Amino acid sequence: MNNSKLGNTSNVKEYDMAIERTLAIIKPDAVEQGYAGKILDDILGAGFKLLAIRQVHLTQAEAEAFYSVHRERPFFSSLVRFMTSGPCIPMALEKEDAIAGYRALIGATDPAEAADGTVRKKFAQNKERNAVHGSDSVENGQAEIGFFFTAKELLQG
Numbered sequence: 001m002n003n004s005k006l007g008n009t010s011n012v013k014e015y016d017m018a019i020e021r022t023l024a025i026i027k028p029d030a031v032e033q034g035y036a037g038k039i040l041d042d043i044l045g046a047g048f049k050l051l052a053i054r055q056v057h058l059t060q061a062e063a064e065a066f067y068s069v070h071r072e073r074p075f076f077s078s079l080v081r082f083m084t085s086g087p088c089i090p091m092a093l094e095k096e097d098a099i100a101g102y103r104a105l106i107g108a109t110d111p112a113e114a115a116d117g118t119v120r121k122k123f124a125q126n127k128e129r130n131a132v133h134g135s136d137s138v139e140n141g142q143a144e145i146g147f148f149f150t151a152k153e154l155l156q157g
Contacts, residue, residue, distance in 0.1 A: 020098035021051070023144035027134035029056075029088035035123045036089055039132065042119055043093065046105050048089060051092040051155045054148070057082050066147055075128070082128060090148040102134045 024043065024079050044050065058066070063083040070076050095101055107118025109130055114121040124131040135141035145154070 018096045019094060020096070020138055020141065021092060021094050021124070021145055022098040022102045022135040022141040023104060023133070023148065024091045024093050024135075026032075026091075027129070027131055027133060028083065028087040028088050029125055030123050030131040031087050031089060032064040033123075035131065039119055039123060040091075042105065042122075043091070046095075046101065048093040048095045048098065048102070049155075051094050052145075052149045052153050053089065053091045055087050055089050056148070057087045060084050078128060092145045092149050092154055099135060100137055103136070106132050106134050 015126040026039050030036060030039060032113040060080060064071075067076065067079055067083070069081060093102065105119060107114030107120040109120070111120040111124035111130060112127075114124070119132055120130050135144050
């Protein structure tokens with residue numbers, strides 16, 4: 001681009017507004033079955049940059065807080081029980097259009113409805129034990145990443 005008001009812009013680094021962050025969680029069912037490495041391979045193979053990762057065993061209070069948006073839903077209690085049933089692996093990921101890209105990678109919540117080749121089609125047991133979590137918006141991605149990781153813990157690139 002040549003804009004005389006800007007002068008020489010050849011040394012200006014362009015900022016890509018489409019770079020997003022999302023939270024991914026490998027849920028207790030997938031960890032228990034030994035699928036974590038394969039799921040992580042799929043994520044990295046899809047071009048996501050891993051900013052932070054850890055294994056945790058959520059307490060009831062932590063699971064209730066994380067899923068508080070679903071508190072009034074009929075599945076809330078079973079979701080909390082499931083998410084506290086064993087260790088899970090939260091990850092902060094970054095990529096252009098990360099929210100839509102990750103949700104396409106993991107597939108529909110119900111693995112019976114998920115497209116072939118998606119994480120849930122390959123590794124989920126059913127709609128409740130569905131192997132992974134993914135943020136559903138940029139705003140929720142930021143909040144969910146903040147639930148598990150401090151800004152200092154995120155890899156800066």
